[in-house]
Amino acid sequence: MAADSNALSVALSLLINLDAALVDIVLLSLQVSLLAVCLAALIGFPLGAAVALWRFPGRGLVVVALNALMGLPPVVAGLVVYLLLSRAGPLGEWGLLFTPNAMVIAQVVLVLPILAALSRQKVEELLAEYQEQFVSLGMSRLRMIQTLLWDARFALLTVLLAGFGRASAEVGAVMMVGGNIDGVTRVMTTSIVLETSKGNLPLALGLGIVLLTLVLVINAAAYLVGEWARRRTG
């Protein structure tokens, strides 16, 4: 019980005093997750649109695979990336293990299926409306993908947020490939795990409240931008 009531005051004092270590941890969390989501979007959105557009043998399998991978457990993604980046693994030469870049890669693996699967669905809905016009205009597939992604931009913003939520909330993958090294790869979620294992529950919960606040602020900002733009474009 003590932990619950202390946590709020711990969270407040963390925020008010702008604890330097906390600021570093928050910034690193944001950097890693935002970069991962941006990279995943660069690949995932065109991929989703392409799957929505093309009819090819085995397409159903691809759709099911993408949907299923949305539920990929973070530790599994972490383990796969760990084995890839480990010195003994195929990409060991790059020396990326236990760096923030390794965490970005692991989160890209986690977020990419979400962005691809959800954007495929959104794009497919839009395509049903646009298809005849597209064929009438004689558009190339590439042009269709561009047009659909831009016109689905507000729906895709929500998809982006879902991806960011997944990235910033997960701990299994970044713990495994980042190593939770103090000052180098320690992020919000791995700090929470560490403080919990030290039995410092108020601090762990306080960090959790800070993380939640952060995610809340980002979502609120995105919601307001989205609503404003939606009202303008109908």
Added chain:
Amino acid sequence: MKTTLTLTLATVISGTLVSQAYADDFITLASTTSTENAGLFDAIVPAFEDSTDIEVRVVAVGTGQAFEIARRGDADSLLVHDTAGEEQFVADGYASERADVMYNDFVIIGPSDDPAGIDDAENVAEVFALIADAEAPFASRGDDSGTHRAELRLWESAGVEPQGEWYRELGGGMGPTLNTAAAMDAYVMSDRATWVAFENPQNLALLFAGDKVLFNQYGSLVLSAERHPHLKHDLAAQWHRWLLSEDGQQAIGAFEVDGQQLFFPNAQ
């Protein structure tokens, strides 16, 4: 909105790249959660970094995983507490050298009303036998860590094969295991360091300690340059020598939590 997005993206990317930039003179040390959770590295590493300008990046995992990380060539140095496993590691050719650094001890924690009555047992074998007889709940790490391996050896010496409703293998680190034990009023074996630094004991108390068998030796390993030529062997060797040096040993001995010394330097 486009410019803001580009700006954010640029900041994020450059920021991540920057954090890679100072990554030159550092070693990655694979070690155990017990040392990290107690705060040992926070206390001793700055002294080393100041004198050598070598950053030590600690990846704190279970001993089993620490061995695996070193075996795959993902860490430059290894500091663990499983002497038998460490000697095997050297014999297998993964490390070229092993040295005693320090020890702490394992303690038996349990509910303060002590339902199995281990309080005045003579030795730890008796403690384990009493717990098994009473079928009192016991929380085991169950994660192939150094602590877990030590615990299994103690059951063997007590002549008990731990199994049944009362014996719970949790498969987690020392901290999570203590959290769980506190929640279910179970007996648990912990290293003293993690226990003293642990802040959520609830109804748990230290019930038994002091048997020589419970001493928990930490060793530092110099990894094989032949197997993993890419590792930073020079820097890692400096760290290894420092741990065994007078400075290093003094720093370890000076580390206290709540006025208690937790690790006892014993380099030869």
Added chain:
Amino acid sequence: MTVLQPLDTHASVCPRASLIFDQVTFSYQGKHLLGPCSFTLQGAGPTLVMGPNGAGKSLLLRLAHGLLAPASGSVQWLPQRPRQAMVFQQPVMLRRSAIANLIHALAVNKTPRRQRQQLAEAALERFGLSRLARTPARVLSGGEQQRLALARAWVLAPQVLFLDEPTSALDPAAIKAVEEAVLAFQRQGTRVVMTTHDIHQARRLAADVLFMANGQLLEYTPATQFFHQPESSGARAYLRGELVE
């Protein structure tokens, strides 16, 4: 170099194309919906495709425009497939401003980048939409959207324009604007093919009439003849306002 009236240039350069339907049938999910249907579309138009609901007018238009492929038979253009555009009953508007919809179509059409803005503005002005240029296309009224769809077809400078019931959801003023646009296209040399179920509209616009019922083409005759002495009994019944068997 600015080309502000692309319609003038292509209309004079390209010889008029003719469209040949040869034993065309269409079915969907095993259900026979159209044909067999044979005719050759010639002359200057406008051609109005008429007939009761479910006659297959829209299918015929989509087969002609290439949005659907025939189940059997062939749809062929001679001497070659002309540049064409289509305006739908429900205009399909991209989720962007009115002018951006036109610029998008020009980009698809590979119009040089620096001419797009100018051509789009001219087309908006032509269809009385200048002051709505920056308005999101999807918040325009039905009539405005249909005019924007016509403006989009206009910037594509089509040699053939298909319109599928473009006025069925509009009020009289908007209908008048669409009909004027159709005549403007025709004056610029665009061959217009349009479906309607409005006999009065067909009388106002048609040079010739394709009359369909139950997925069959019943007759293809000049408008004057169709409205005075239709060949088929189906057309006679339809014009009298009776049910077509």
